[in-house]
Amino acid sequence: MDEFALIAQYFARAPRRAALGVGDDAALWPLDGQRALAITSDMLLQGRHFLPDTDPERLGHKALAVNLSDLAAMGARPCGYTLALALPEVNEAWLAAFARGLHRLADAHGCELVGGDTTRGPCTLALTAWGEVPTAEALRRDGGRAGDDLWVSGEVGLAALGLALQQGSPDSPLLASQATLDATTQARAIDAHETPVPRVALGLALLGVASAAMDISDGLSSDLLHLTRASGVGAQVWVDRLPGHAALAALPVAQRRALQLAGGDDYELLFAAPAQQRPRVAQLTQTLGLTLTRIGRLTPLPTVQWLDHAQQPLTEVPCGFNHFAPS
């Protein structure tokens, strides 16, 4: 039983008052007839989601960023959050830096910390964040239609490269390539992994434009499956058109594809939109200063095809992350 089957079997139940329950980037809790709070919870564990020596200021940023990314994926405007924090000891320098990173990102989005919990234990961060969204326009995973274009924001795969560089296991094929990456590129990849930028402005701009959306946290190949399944469609993706940093282009093709398809932690938005929205999406690239790349389309057949530059389907598709995948 994997992570998603576990959730489905034991925790997913039909929503009653909620406008949207378990299974999307965030739940939708109705405020009135028009508006809802998008509500999301994420937990980060030391040793699993971050290393013991992770810079605490960056960790404060990331803990909130992954939640704001979920709100962005719903098209919600962040407004508040709670923080449950377990720490092995009180280290004031660590706490001050962590709080600085957390508050800076929160203030940039007008998202206020209103409560939480502190306890002694292995370093654990559990945040719940909420934001407002017009209920009927909220960007859900289940609104995609066959024929819609498939888009992705920013660059895909750089965060996974950053993680691989940091982990640097001796048998990693990436280490062979590392020599080809200059220090600036390596730092940029590590930044992408440690301080992801939640695409809040894009999410808001996609209200009324996108038919479906989600953020890329577990890896594109895994995440896309959630969107297509929820929408009852399939997809074709042009693998060689996936936007990536120049550093990725320099890697052997198998490594590049592994990073781009299976690598997580990009926190870019994956979204579908009808073809007639192309001019508006192109305009958003300009107004937001953020690359938006058309990477494929949704199809009626409920399968996902990953096509290379010759339009041939890949026969092996690297898989995204699953916390309880059979090992």
Next chain:
Amino acid sequence: MDEFALIAQYFARAPRRAALGVGDDAALWPLDGQRALAITSDMLLQGRHFLPDTDPERLGHKALAVNLSDLAAMGARPCGYTLALALPEVNEAWLAAFARGLHRLADAHGCELVGGDTTRGPCTLALTAWGEVPTAEALRRDGGRAGDDLWVSGEVGLAALGLALQQGSPDSPLLASQATLDATTQARAIDAHETPVPRVALGLALLGVASAAMDISDGLSSDLLHLTRASGVGAQVWVDRLPGHAALAALPVAQRRALQLAGGDDYELLFAAPAQQRPRVAQLTQTLGLTLTRIGRLTPLPTVQWLDHAQQPLTEVPCGFNHFAPS
């Protein structure tokens, strides 16, 4: 720096849009001009808040109960929650029992699970729950006035007795007393610790009656200080009038007082109310079938006095729990 100083220094900031921020049982997030969502987060760690062999069905109950207790302490009606869950492995029997305990309590209060997170790691439960309350009537910690009566619901100290029985360290003075407790009483004490009953109906009934309220989670002596400090008052408490199970009366007085003043996990409500509300509070005891005991009063002087049956102040007061207390 203890738990509360830590929160104050790094995480408590002036609320902006929130009607009430960090520092009460729950935050108040405005829904409209009249109503608010009370929002609370609690995290339970294996080894700290529960034992590895804790019955999973009871653990599911308790994980939600401690959050519903916070909502009760605000006078809010629970409506929804999220669950972030870390587990070392997928154990279906454990999960089924955990979910059963969780859903049963949630269903009893019409409180729906709308989302969350699952990950692999040391068993950790982080819940965020919310409920509705009329903003102006919400039961806060800061509304107590000198002269108000001080009340407590149910029995105080039984949960701490249950914990002591379960931990059973060989040098515990309780073990000497354990022989005097029959099996039914021991089971009742362990029930009080493992399956606390959140006082939701009482919280709702206290709207417009109580001037201040909070739940007893860290222990009466510690929790009362939060209420008096927030209200800018002091208190006198009649220690020998504290309501306790008959089993406590059989213990040596020092042990009884330690359990009743320092023992946590009761999840009863501690509340203040003007003297003219005594008839209404007495009526609530009848309608709710729940003992409500007047245990003291709030005073103008900002000190807390614990008085024995001879009206003499205790010279040693057992302290409540603090996750980062200097050891």
